[in-house]
Amino acid sequence: MYYSRLRLLGVAGVCLLGVLLCLPNFLKAPSSSLPWRQIHLGLDLKGGSYLLLQLDLKSLEHDRLLSLQDQTRQTLLDHGLGYKDFVRDDSTQRLSFTLRADSERDAVLAALKSVPTAVPNEFEVAATGERVDLVLQHDAMLARARDAVAQSIEIVRRRIDATGAIDPSIAREGDDRIVVELPGVSDPERIKTLLGTTARLTFRLLAPNPTAASPGSTMLEDISTHTQLAVQDHVDVDGTDLTNAGAVIDQQSGGWAVTFQLNSTGASAFGNVTRANVGRRFAIVLDNKVIEAPNIINPITAGSGQITGGFDARSASDLALLLRAGALPAPLAVIEQRSIGPSLGAASIHAGVISLAAGFVLVVVFMVLFYARFGLYADIALLANLVLMVGILSLFQATLTLPGMAGMLLTLGMAVDANILINERIREEVQRGRGVLQALQAGFDRATGTIIDSNATAFLAHVMLFVFGTGPVKNFALTITIGIATTLFTTLVFSRLLIVRWYAVTRPSKLPV
Amino acid sequence: MLSRPLFRFVRDDRRIAFMRGRHMGLVVSAVLSVASLLLFFQPGLKLGLDFRGGIVVEAQTAAPANINQLRAALDQAGIHPDAVQAFGSDRDVRISVSAPEGADREARTQQVVDRVKDTLSKAAPGTQIQRADAVGASVSHELFRNGLLALGLSLAMILVYIWVRFEREFAISAVLTLILDLTKTVGFLAITRFEFDLVMVAALLTILGYSTNDKVVVYDRIRENLRKYRTMPLREVLDLSINETLNRTLGTSMTVFLAALPLALFGGSTLTGFATVMLFGIVVGTSSSIFIAAPLLLLLGKNRLRPSGE
Numbered sequence: 001m002y003y004s005r006l007r008l009l010g011v012a013g014v015c016l017l018g019v020l021l022c023l024p025n026f027l028k029a030p031s032s033s034l035p036w037r038q039i040h041l042g043l044d045l046k047g048g049s050y051l052l053l054q055l056d057l058k059s060l061e062h063d064r065l066l067s068l069q070d071q072t073r074q075t076l077l078d079h080g081l082g083y084k085d086f087v088r089d090d091s092t093q094r095l096s097f098t099l100r101a102d103s104e105r106d107a108v109l110a111a112l113k114s115v116p117t118a119v120p121n122e123f124e125v126a127a128t129g130e131r132v133d134l135v136l137q138h139d140a141m142l143a144r145a146r147d148a149v150a151q152s153i154e155i156v157r158r159r160i161d162a163t164g165a166i167d168p169s170i171a172r173e174g175d176d177r178i179v180v181e182l183p184g185v186s187d188p189e190r191i192k193t194l195l196g197t198t199a200r201l202t203f204r205l206l207a208p209n210p211t212a213a214s215p216g217s218t219m220l221e222d223i224s225t226h227t228q229l230a231v232q233d234h235v236d237v238d239g240t241d242l243t244n245a246g247a248v249i250d251q252q253s254g255g256w257a258v259t260f261q262l263n264s265t266g267a268s269a270f271g272n273v274t275r276a277n278v279g280r281r282f283a284i285v286l287d288n289k290v291i292e293a294p295n296i297i298n299p300i301t302a303g304s305g306q307i308t309g310g311f312d313a314r315s316a317s318d319l320a321l322l323l324r325a326g327a328l329p330a331p332l333a334v335i336e337q338r339s340i341g342p343s344l345g346a347a348s349i350h351a352g353v354i355s356l357a358a359g360f361v362l363v364v365v366f367m368v369l370f371y372a373r374f375g376l377y378a379d380i381a382l383l384a385n386l387v388l389m390v391g392i393l394s395l396f397q398a399t400l401t402l403p404g405m406a407g408m409l410l411t412l413g414m415a416v417d418a419n420i421l422i423n424e425r426i427r428e429e430v431q432r433g434r435g436v437l438q439a440l441q442a443g444f445d446r447a448t449g450t451i452i453d454s455n456a457t458a459f460l461a462h463v464m465l466f467v468f469g470t471g472p473v474k475n476f477a478l479t480i481t482i483g484i485a486t487t488l489f490t491t492l493v494f495s496r497l498l499i500v501r502w503y504a505v506t507r508p509s510k511l512p513v
Numbered sequence: 514m515l516s517r518p519l520f521r522f523v524r525d526d527r528r529i530a531f532m533r534g535r536h537m538g539l540v541v542s543a544v545l546s547v548a549s550l551l552l553f554f555q556p557g558l559k560l561g562l563d564f565r566g567g568i569v570v571e572a573q574t575a576a577p578a579n580i581n582q583l584r585a586a587l588d589q590a591g592i593h594p595d596a597v598q599a600f601g602s603d604r605d606v607r608i609s610v611s612a613p614e615g616a617d618r619e620a621r622t623q624q625v626v627d628r629v630k631d632t633l634s635k636a637a638p639g640t641q642i643q644r645a646d647a648v649g650a651s652v653s654h655e656l657f658r659n660g661l662l663a664l665g666l667s668l669a670m671i672l673v674y675i676w677v678r679f680e681r682e683f684a685i686s687a688v689l690t691l692i693l694d695l696t697k698t699v700g701f702l703a704i705t706r707f708e709f710d711l712v713m714v715a716a717l718l719t720i721l722g723y724s725t726n727d728k729v730v731v732y733d734r735i736r737e738n739l740r741k742y743r744t745m746p747l748r749e750v751l752d753l754s755i756n757e758t759l760n761r762t763l764g765t766s767m768t769v770f771l772a773a774l775p776l777a778l779f780g781g782s783t784l785t786g787f788a789t790v791m792l793f794g795i796v797v798g799t800s801s802s803i804f805i806a807a808p809l810l811l812l813l814g815k816n817r818l819r820p821s822g823e
Contacts, residue, residue, distance in 0.1 A: 044783070054619070186642065186645075187630070187642065189627050189630070192623065192627070333619055333620050333623075334619075334620070334623045334647075335619045335622075335623075335649035335652050336647065336648050336649060336652045337623060337626060337645070337646065337647045337648075338644075338645075338646045338647075339644065339645040339646070340643070340644050341641060341642055341643040341644065343573075343641070343643065344643040344644055347781060348783065351779050351780055351781035351784070352780070352781075352784070354775065354779050355775040355776040355778075355780050355784070355788075356775075358774075358775035358779070359771065359772040359773070359774070359775045359776065360772075362771035362772065362775070363768050363771055363772055366767060366768055366771055367768070368515070369518070369519045369520050370518050370519070370520050370521070370764060371518055372515045372516060372517055372518045372519070373515040373516065375515075375518075376515060402781075402783055402784060403712055403715055403784075403787070406715075406776060406780075406784055406787060406788070409772050409773065409775075409776055410719055410723075410769065410772060410773065410791070412772050413768045413769035413771065413772030413773065414723070414726070414765070414768075417726070417761075417765040417768070420761050420764045420765055420768070421761055424758075424761045424764075428525075428757070431525060450729070450730055450733040450734075453678060453729050453730075453733055454725075454726040454729040454730050454733075455726075456674065456678075457670075457671055457674050457722070457725045457726065457729055458722040458723075458725065458726050460667075460670045460671070460674055461667040461670055461671055461718065461721060461722045461725065462667075462718075462722065464663065464666045464667045464670050465663050465667060465715075465718055468659060468662055468663040468666055469659070469660075469663045469714075469715075470656065470659055470711070471656075471711055472711050472712050472715060473660070473663060473711050473712075473714055473715045473718070476715040476719075477715075477718075480719075480722075510516070512515060512516045512517055512518075513518065
């Protein structure tokens with residue numbers, strides 16, 4: 001029953017630390033030089049938007065198959081080898097062609113080894129009779145998808161930063177998803193549009209006959225004339241070679257246009273293509289839509305150009321933004337959106353704080369009425385518990401949401417359970433005729449086992465909840481888990497200390513139970 | 514001052530023969546749980562957005578809202594909401610639209626939320642969007658699965674823990690009782706028509722945690738008394754243990770009840786349902802510790818815990 005001076009100081013120290021950790025939450029902006037942290041308010045309390053984005057794996061596979069087809073053709077041509085009936089099957093992720101002559105088989109198989117691949121063992125080659133099959137490998141595609149998500153996160157971040165959103169949080173979830181949280185943005189429509197655009201800009205020649213599809217070309221819509229144009233699948237210049245883009249007013253038409261600047265690789269490729277194809281039409285393709293398809297009048301060697309495609313100020317600056325930020329490796333679809341306006345968030349905090357305060361007062365009054373002095377001590381411990389909980393949440397810079405506040409409230413209700421158990425035990429011991437000190441001793445000792453058992457089950461259940469839960473459930477579980485830990489301290493150590501001190505100072509002849 | 518308690522729930526020397534009513538308790542509980550299961554199938558739970566998918570937009574109009582006019586405007590925009598309803602003040606409207614079917618439904622769910630917002634701001638200028646949520650169908654299935662997974666795993670953890678710390682009979686009766694508690698709560702959800710969403714899963718889990726806590730305390734005392742009174746029949750040990758812990762059981766359930774009560778009264782739309790279900794769960798959990806968990810233990814442990822019969 002004796003508390004050494006050291007232990008006393010330890011307990012006081014922990015409580016003081018709790019108070020210190022709590023303090024920054026009452027400041028508007030704590031100094032960054034102090035190691036103090038604040039609790040983050042969740043979007044439901046602050047207002048803002050949550051978006052869950054999913055990467056379109058199908059499109060990633062389709063694109064890869066398309067470029068592999070192009071690369072294979074090019075490789076075979078480079079080696080002076082021929083092919084017939086080149087077909088692409090998206091459903092089985094397979095390319096196949098027929099050998100021009102059986103004698104070329106070994107040369108073809110050797111040449112295929114030099115097809116550039118993005119990840120090792122990306123496709124497998126199988127030759128049966130005259131037919132050669134190239135099959136994309138699932139594992140390799142998964143590796144690509146993971147890379148694509150990492151790359152997408154970077155691009156999503158750049159795009160969102162460019163909109164001036166404050167403190168956005170962008171994180172991967174699972175294999176193919178990205179979570180975006182935008183505090184303070186309660187209308188994410190513009191950001192959704194920005195993220196919903198892949199922004200893959202390519203420069204491709206039109207097929208010799210632009211009105212009908214031929215092998216190696218695809219019919220794409222021209223958005224300025226709403227006609228279909230046959231555009232070659234071979235990409236002459238890719239948007240990845242862009243170094244800069246900006247929105248300007250076109251000197252000739254007076255409308256908005258987007259200028260772009262290519263790096264040296266892009267500039268020389270652009271120069272070669274335009275030099276070799278003067279008089280042909282050149283399509284500027286954004287996400288499988290033709291923005292414009294001008295005639296090549298002169299070779300363009302400077303590596304810069306201008307896109308005029310019926311833009312207004314907003315769409316021109318958005319396109320420039322997207323081009324600067326880079327293209328997404330595959331389209332992202334928003335599959336979940338939650339937005340909360342700032343006033344609703346403020347109302348929720350208000351409701352939460354009022355409930356928390358009212359619940360606290362009710363519990364405090366109840367404890368004093370039913371457990372007298374020991375109830376009062378339990379109340380002091382309860383206050384310490386609240387302080388420690390807020391302190392720990394601040395230390396971890398945890399996010400507090402409305403369900404989290406509910407978790408705190410329930411912890412307050414459950415926390416006094418330990419004190420009730422102790423008090424009831426002491427009371428029983430007194431009734432058995434034990435002396436004051438023995439009753440205290442036995443009461444604490446016997447209750448401790450029960451307290452640990454009952455809290456351990458709750459702790460385990462909520463750790464599970466934290467690990468497997470999502471969103472509001474997770475936050476709720478976090479506060480309760482922390483709450484159980486602080487409860488064990490405040491009831492088993494802190495409130496016990498209060499009672500022991502009271503006993504040591506007053507040496508009572510009767511216990512207030 | 515503060516030298517002794519002002520109130521007690523029951524006098525310390527009171528001995529209530531709870532086990533005498535054990536059949537009654539079990540029958541009442543079984544009937545309620547079966548009725549709850551029936552309610553679960555018909556009319557069923559009102560699934561919230563999280564598990565159903567679709568969109569919900571809550572808005573505050575500048576002037577008192579004209580529901581019919583808003584509905585007409587939405588219809589004209591090609592959106593056919595399941596409900597356009599007032600809630601809270603006469604300026605608050607909630608519009609819910611179910612998730613579109615067919616291909617591309619995820620993307621179209623997102624378009625609908627934007628169209629609803631557009632339509633609202635045109636039909637009632639000055640309208641402020643308070644909340645706009647859109648959940649795609651595949652996500653809602655995942656959320657549902659994860660929610661149930663969390664629930665099942667917690668139950669399994671509790672079973673294992675009690676099994677290890679106590680004995681098999683204790684673990685089985687506890688988990689059976691918890692399942693009975695949960696079914697009743699589901700029945701309560703079906704009757705009150707609170708939306709069943711992720712927050713409600715949290716409520717169910719809290720009830721689970723609270724109820725377990727309550728049972729562990731009673732079981733702890735039963736185990737202690739089984740050792741202390743080696744010849745006392747199991748039935749009397751149970752009665753004694755329940756009586757000895759009765760003040761604590763009622764006291765704790767009272768504090769948790771008092772803590773959750775303000776949440777139910779002032780918690781706002783999101784938390785009122787949560788807290789109300791909690792209050793129900795506290796009452797159910799507390800009473801089942803006494804009337805269900807102990808009788809089940811008597812039934813299961815009759816021969817194992819006390820070889821000499823009852």
